[in-house]
Amino acid sequence: MSADLTRLSAASLAEKLTAGEVTSVEATQAHLDRIAAVEPAVHAFLHVSGEEALAVAADVDARRAAGEALHPLAGVPIAVKDVVVTKGLPTTAGSKILEGWVPPYDATLVERIKAAGLPILGKTNMDEFAMGSSTEHSAYGNTHNPWDLTRIPGGSGGGSAAAVAAYEAPLAIGTDTGGSIRQPGAVTGTVGVKPTYGSVSRYGLIAMASSLDQAGPVTRTVLDSALLHELIGGHDPRDSTSIPESLPDLVGAARRGASGDLTGVRVGVVKELSGEGYQEGVSARFAESLALLQAAGAEIVEVSCPHFEYALGAYYLIMPSEASSNLAKFDGMRFGLRVEPTDGPVTAERVMAATRGQGFGDEVKRRIILGTYALSAGYYDAYYGSAQKVRTLIQRDFAAAFAQADVLVSPTAPTTAFKLGEKLDDPLAMYLNDVATIPANLAGVPGLSVPNGLSDDGLPVGFQVLAPAKADDRLYRVGAALEALLEKTWGGPLLAQAPELEVAK
Numbered sequence: 001m002s003a004d005l006t007r008l009s010a011a012s013l014a015e016k017l018t019a020g021e022v023t024s025v026e027a028t029q030a031h032l033d034r035i036a037a038v039e040p041a042v043h044a045f046l047h048v049s050g051e052e053a054l055a056v057a058a059d060v061d062a063r064r065a066a067g068e069a070l071h072p073l074a075g076v077p078i079a080v081k082d083v084v085v086t087k088g089l090p091t092t093a094g095s096k097i098l099e100g101w102v103p104p105y106d107a108t109l110v111e112r113i114k115a116a117g118l119p120i121l122g123k124t125n126m127d128e129f130a131m132g133s134s135t136e137h138s139a140y141g142n143t144h145n146p147w148d149l150t151r152i153p154g155g156s157g158g159g160s161a162a163a164v165a166a167y168e169a170p171l172a173i174g175t176d177t178g179g180s181i182r183q184p185g186a187v188t189g190t191v192g193v194k195p196t197y198g199s200v201s202r203y204g205l206i207a208m209a210s211s212l213d214q215a216g217p218v219t220r221t222v223l224d225s226a227l228l229h230e231l232i233g234g235h236d237p238r239d240s241t242s243i244p245e246s247l248p249d250l251v252g253a254a255r256r257g258a259s260g261d262l263t264g265v266r267v268g269v270v271k272e273l274s275g276e277g278y279q280e281g282v283s284a285r286f287a288e289s290l291a292l293l294q295a296a297g298a299e300i301v302e303v304s305c306p307h308f309e310y311a312l313g314a315y316y317l318i319m320p321s322e323a324s325s326n327l328a329k330f331d332g333m334r335f336g337l338r339v340e341p342t343d344g345p346v347t348a349e350r351v352m353a354a355t356r357g358q359g360f361g362d363e364v365k366r367r368i369i370l371g372t373y374a375l376s377a378g379y380y381d382a383y384y385g386s387a388q389k390v391r392t393l394i395q396r397d398f399a400a401a402f403a404q405a406d407v408l409v410s411p412t413a414p415t416t417a418f419k420l421g422e423k424l425d426d427p428l429a430m431y432l433n434d435v436a437t438i439p440a441n442l443a444g445v446p447g448l449s450v451p452n453g454l455s456d457d458g459l460p461v462g463f464q465v466l467a468p469a470k471a472d473d474r475l476y477r478v479g480a481a482l483e484a485l486l487e488k489t490w491g492g493p494l495l496a497q498a499p500e501l502e503v504a505k
């Protein structure tokens with residue numbers, strides 16, 4: 001019974017809760033048991049908040065029993081990436097510099113989760129300050145891919161993706177600055193969505209690059225992502241970049257898409273996001289998925305986005321520039337770690353230097369140095385200025401492409417999950433994981449990754465759908481259609497093909 005509860009989608013679990021077939025305490029306990037059983041192998045969590053989660057579950061059960069009208073997802077447990085601040089729960093962003101920090105407030109999206117009555121199971125592992133594509137830059141150890149424990153779960157949100165793939169949580173929150181929701185989704189066989197920039201509040205996210213960061217859902221089905229996206233999205237006056245409009249009907253779009261009919265939908269294949277550099281199995285699954293969409297009535301057109309070639313370069317100037325400024329506040333005076341030098345006077349400057357020297361990992365230091373350099377007088381125009389111009393050209397490429405197609409598609413990531421350690425000493429190889437996901441962040445448009453099969457190495461592959469800003473509903477329609485068509489060919493969800501994890505007794 002309890003094992004079965006962890007295999008349900010959030011939507012099915014929500015139905016059972018509403019029908020009174022199970023209680024939230026039972027569902028939450030089942031996930032906590034699963035966490036206890038598989039965490040020694042997976043290590044998706046940095047902190048498990050079992051007691052707090054069970055208290056919320058008990059409260060929801062009591063309110064339901066009393067006949068109170070509840071949110072449709074009330075009682076469904078969720079995991080939250082550790083870059084999102086949670087009142088009373090430790091929040092480290094994967095960094096030693098924040099060790100021991102317990103935030104005094106909740107991010108807006110956490111407030112919404114709590115108001116809707118979803119028990120928070122804990123905080124998930126991630127690359128330090130969301131900088132990486134493998135979760136290996138976490139200061140708290142590696143997360144292992146449930147498909148193959150010797151491989152990475154993607155990053156930076158590898159913990160959220162692994163937790164969902166390993167049935168430790170039916171829902172999770174991720175954040176995506178250059179691909180951190182979608183790429184982990186692709187390599188773990190889960191669904192991940194980066195919403196339109198400004199459609200989910202950034203209030204309470206520990207910022208990496210404020211003009212690119214966006215929080216979004218990590219789930220096992222497209223419908224579950226739509227349900228979670230509707231819960232966390234919408235206007236927030238505390239985020240000055242928040243869009244003052246309501247979201248389109250995402251759940252409706254997902255349900256409509258699940259019928260598998262895409263008559264009249266124009267699907268644009270981005271020429272620059274395929275071919276060379278993409279693993280053979282990734283390209284083969286992509287071609288098969290396109291054929292399925294076409295058979296479902298979609299019109300497939302090829303589009304060209306010539307400036308996407310420069311997206312990675314522009315990202316690695318804009319993102320570190322913003323990060324170097326955002327991370328200046330971690331100085332040993334305000335949050336978490338404080339290191340006092342032992343070899344001389346304890347001045348403010350020396351405490352800052354010692355704290356930052358010990359508290360930040362190598363990748364964070366690398367990006368702070370890159371960003372500080374790109375912003376320095378004399379180089380600003382050449383680096384940061386040119387990158388901003390490239391960003392405009394990429395936005396124009398998107399505008400032209402969306403004049404020819406309703407959605408754009410590509411493989412989500414060029415390869416399947418690589419071995420732990422394989423790219424750790426080669427930052428450029430690590431950065432290249434995001435070639436296909438970064439353009440959406442630079443333009444602020446939404447993107448979804450849905451599992452679309454296994455590569456020749458037996459590991460999962462993702463299919464990316466991109467839509468114009470504020471048209472996130474299109475992602476769900478096309479994503480749900482592809483998911484339904486593929487599951488018909490597989491005879492069930494792709495994750496059902498993952499090997500069973502050895503369970504600790």
Ligand SMILES: NC(=O)C[C@H](N)C(=O)O
Binds near residue numbers: 179
């Ligand atoms: N944070 C992200 O979206 C991940 C991206 N791989 C980066 O390292 O910046």
